[in-house]
Amino acid sequence: MNILEKALKMLEKYPLCDHCLGRQFALLGHGMENDERGNAIKTVLTLEAHTLALSKNKGGIKILKILATNGFSKTAEEILHGMKKRIPSRRLAKTCFLCEDEFKVVDGLAERALEKLKDYEFSNFLVGIELPVTVEEREDEFKAEFEVSYGENMRNEFGRTIGKKIAEHSGKNVEYKKPEVVVLVNPPAGKVKLQVNPLYVAGRYRKLVRGIPQSKWLCSNCRGKGCEKCNWTGKMYPESVEEIIGKPFLDGTGGVKASFHASGREDIDARMLGKGRPFVMEITQPNKRFLNLKKLEKTVNAHAKGKVEVSDLWFADKNVVRKLKKAESAQKEYRVTIEFENKITVKDLRLLEEKLTNTVVKQRTPIRVLHRRANLTREKYIYEVRIKKLSPKKAEMKTRCQGGLYVKELVTGDEGRTTPNVSEILKNKAKPITLDVLNVIMKD
Ligand SMILES: [Zn+2]
Ligand SMILES: [Zn+2]
Numbered sequence: 001m002n003i004l005e006k007a008l009k010m011l012e013k014y015p016l017c018d019h020c021l022g023r024q025f026a027l028l029g030h031g032m033e034n035d036e037r038g039n040a041i042k043t044v045l046t047l048e049a050h051t052l053a054l055s056k057n058k059g060g061i062k063i064l065k066i067l068a069t070n071g072f073s074k075t076a077e078e079i080l081h082g083m084k085k086r087i088p089s090r091r092l093a094k095t096c097f098l099c100e101d102e103f104k105v106v107d108g109l110a111e112r113a114l115e116k117l118k119d120y121e122f123s124n125f126l127v128g129i130e131l132p133v134t135v136e137e138r139e140d141e142f143k144a145e146f147e148v149s150y151g152e153n154m155r156n157e158f159g160r161t162i163g164k165k166i167a168e169h170s171g172k173n174v175e176y177k178k179p180e181v182v183v184l185v186n187p188p189a190g191k192v193k194l195q196v197n198p199l200y201v202a203g204r205y206r207k208l209v210r211g212i213p214q215s216k217w218l219c220s221n222c223r224g225k226g227c228e229k230c231n232w233t234g235k236m237y238p239e240s241v242e243e244i245i246g247k248p249f250l251d252g253t254g255g256v257k258a259s260f261h262a263s264g265r266e267d268i269d270a271r272m273l274g275k276g277r278p279f280v281m282e283i284t285q286p287n288k289r290f291l292n293l294k295k296l297e298k299t300v301n302a303h304a305k306g307k308v309e310v311s312d313l314w315f316a317d318k319n320v321v322r323k324l325k326k327a328e329s330a331q332k333e334y335r336v337t338i339e340f341e342n343k344i345t346v347k348d349l350r351l352l353e354e355k356l357t358n359t360v361v362k363q364r365t366p367i368r369v370l371h372r373r374a375n376l377t378r379e380k381y382i383y384e385v386r387i388k389k390l391s392p393k394k395a396e397m398k399t400r401c402q403g404g405l406y407v408k409e410l411v412t413g414d415e416g417r418t419t420p421n422v423s424e425i426l427k428n429k430a431k432p433i434t435l436d437v438l439n440v441i442m443k444d
Helices: 003-013 018-023 034-054 058-069 074-082 102-117 133-145 154-170 241-253 293-304 318-329 346-356 407-412 422-426
Strands: 124-129 181-186 191-196 199-207 257-262 270-284 308-316 331-340 359-364 377-391 394-402 430-440
Touching: 003 018, 003 034, 003 058, 018 034, 018 154, 034 058, 034 074, 058 074, 102 154, 102 181, 102 191, 124 154, 133 154, 154 181, 199 241, 199 293, 199 318, 241 257, 241 270, 241 293, 241 308, 257 318, 270 308, 270 318, 293 308, 308 318, 331 407, 346 377, 346 394, 346 422, 359 407, 394 407, 407 422, 407 430, 422 430
Parallel strands: 124 181, 270 430
Antiparallel strands: 181 191, 199 270, 199 308, 257 270, 331 394, 331 430, 359 377, 377 394
16 A cells, blocks of 8 residues: 555545644655654645546545545645535544644643753753543554554654754754753643753762761751751751852752762761862753853852862762662772870881781671661772881771771770770770871762
């Protein structure tokens, strides 16, 4: 069956708009839209039917009537009118069997999307179409009935036509893999929604003072609601690295939430020095995403007032967050000052270096974090330990090890839960005084 015969068979049975007729032949011909295809097919059918009608062939009138009613063809209607063939007006008032005339409102939907998009900075987008199952099933059955093999589905056509309009008017591109904004359109319901994807900015932070937790720490008494104990803040500590960095990010982007992801964490009483720890700030629903990162870096550092410092900001994506989490066990360098119960000798320190360098440490979850971490035994590798004597009972130990090693427990032994450990090797009770993270070794 050729295209015209097949199209006529479809129209004989169902009213079809130009889009829905043309869509059944969408893979034939390039550089034209389905409504042009549908219209072209209807035009040729009309001309042929007119020829038949003029040669007194009854079939011609019949086809013209089909085109005027199920084909919505004004030309066919006018030809019939000129031949004094009347069609009852109720037979003309039809809606497209497949789309229920929804393609007529596509422009309006695109305009509403553009209106909503005005509130956001974006450089690319994607249109997502929601259709009722009944509509899709109806088209599937239709395709099966007429053995459509060069067709496209309605969802695609809606997405493409609305996407084209938005692209034309906004000057932005359609992006399939990682769109910044997804325009969700439900044509039958007349709904247009935006899903604004998060903005990710990566960098490194240094924590220059002790006593600030990495992330917001909820009050253990009220769990964040606010109580007398936490002075109605809902928090254990007034500020955190997360909040100090997050505020300027939120202000600068107009986002609704800033989520902080970091590669591991340091204790509240440990500083984070050296090049800093890699982090990613995830901004939910940002209005602005064309940020000047150099300027943002300055703003953050001014706001953080020497407590925290960020550097090397760059635009990242979700994958970087995943990589950060994976890299938690990347190598870290720590510096801990240790106080011993009894005097130490240089020989003691050499013994420690020897016993702890290139060693696997077995660590049960420290007692101090047992309330929030599973009780497991972890094995962490120490690459290198260097120790310097500071005074008769004090030393400074630098350790390069696998991330996630609990350094304080490596010093104390944590009641035998960490082995080997400094106290046990020297049979001299040791305790950590200060701890700094000197380096997080990771490829950016
Ligand atoms: Zn239609
Ligand atoms: Zn509280």
